[in-house]
Amino acid sequence: MSVPGAWYLSVAAVLFTIGAVGLLVRRNVLIMFMCVELMLNAVNLTFITFARMLDDVGGQSIVFFVMVVAAAEVVVGLGIIVAIYRRRVGATADDLHILKG
């Protein structure tokens, strides 16, 4: 019998909160992106915990798909960041208000 799932879910919730607050607080686009990765990892951890608690392989399959989508997202997101940095030197989130009406 390993550690009860409740503990894993609590750790995942705290990690998700750290990621969400970081996303809102930081201005560097790259660090904001890393915070999104933190949130994705927290959700993966909950999926795996629920898979163990409910004895269901579906949870682990979903984590597999989340990882694939996260990899694709990182590739496209970093491509966008590189394209933005090409056009302007400093690119904090505050500099990128071109879309503002």
Add this chain to the structure above:
Amino acid sequence: MLLAAATKPADWTVFVIASVIVLAGGLGVVSARHPVHSALFLVQTLFGVAVLFVEEAAQFLFAVQVIVYAGAIVVLFLFVIMLLGVGRPRERIVDVLKAQRPVALLIGVLGLAEFFGLINASVWATGTKSSAGQLTGPGSNVEKLGRSLFSTYLLAFEVTSALLVIAVVASVVLVRRPHAAADDEAREADAELERAG
């Protein structure tokens, strides 16, 4: 339920150490001034999460986590940081929205409190057990995951391959030089200047 007496001390030790690594790494990502330091703290968090995966009997996903996340994705991050030369921290001192940081912290704490409050009033996990197939029982974790992926989730698996191709093509299109003609003009101007000088 929270303190199951049957849990082995070794499990608790691994869990506590891995959790401390994960949460410290997460705080490091958020608080580090330098983007490279953030990326290294991200590696720490990802490894900690991988250890928690092993603790929860997800051996295959542990390997994927280490190879894909800690291996490929963080290297990609570091590569972009080096490529763009964002080594110098360039965070703005002036806040455009003055109240945003405190409000963000407040929202985070409130969200966490709400989660634990809700959990206090209900149960951690409900629902049908093993609806997509059993996780425990005879056979390895990789085998069960493979059977699930290639039978129940076959369509999603195939769509995933299309998604990866789209992502690769999209990144190539995005990072391609937007104005090849403008680059040529600039190069010609440089050549003319050299000829004149």
